[in-house]
Amino acid sequence: MAKDPLFTVLSLAxxxxxxxxxxxxxxxxxxxxxxxxxxxxxxxRLEYMQQLKDKAGGHISVTFYQQFHKFIKxxxxxxxxxxxxVAEGQEMQxxxxxxxxxxxxxxxxxxxxxxxxAKAAEQRMVRLEQKQTDEFAMQQFHRRHLR
Numbered sequence: 001m002a003k004d005p006l007f008t009v010l011s012l013a014x015x016x017x018x019x020x021x022x023x024x025x026x027x028x029x030x031x032x033x034x035x036x037x038x039x040x041x042x043x044x045r046l047e048y049m050q051q052l053k054d055k056a057g058g059h060i061s062v063t064f065y066q067q068f069h070k071f072i073k074x075x076x077x078x079x080x081x082x083x084x085x086v087a088e089g090q091e092m093q094x095x096x097x098x099x100x101x102x103x104x105x106x107x108x109x110x111x112x113x114x115x116x117x118a119k120a121a122e123q124r125m126v127r128l129e130q131k132q133t134d135e136f137a138m139q140q141f142h143r144r145h146l147r
Contacts, residue, residue: 006114013107020100027096031089038082045075 052068 004114004117006110006117010107010110010114013103013110017100017103017107020096020103024093024096024100027089027093031086031093034082034086034089038079038086041075041079041082045072045079048072048075 048068048071
């Protein structure tokens with residue numbers, strides 16, 4: 001019996017699913033990296049704000065205060081950019097998750113179709129064997145009664 005072309009389709013579907021899973025893992029890794037960078041920026045900002053608070057009791061020059069606010073503004077801008085980067089990473093992860101789920105669903109559908117075809121072939125074989133057994137029994141019956 002020739003190999004069913006669905007096995008080729010299944011093989012391709014598995015490869016596509018594996019590739020989608022790799023892309024999803026990469027997107028998750030990238031998102032975690034972006035989230036860690038955002039957390040680092042937030043911690044960095046908090047640290048500098050604490051330094052200002054600690055110096056608030058003492059004498060602070062106007063120049064230092066202006067430079068400090070300029071620096072905090074730069075950190076805030078970087079945080080805003082990183083928040084956008086995290087949002088893009090989340091979008092990418094969701095897109096890759098959907099893609100992976102679609103590939104998985106396609107693979108499962110092909111597997112179910114192959115399983116259904118295999119069960120149908122098995123039922124045909126059982127019916128054929130039963131038919132042959134019945135014919136053999138009928139021939140035996142006729143031989144015994146014709147003698």
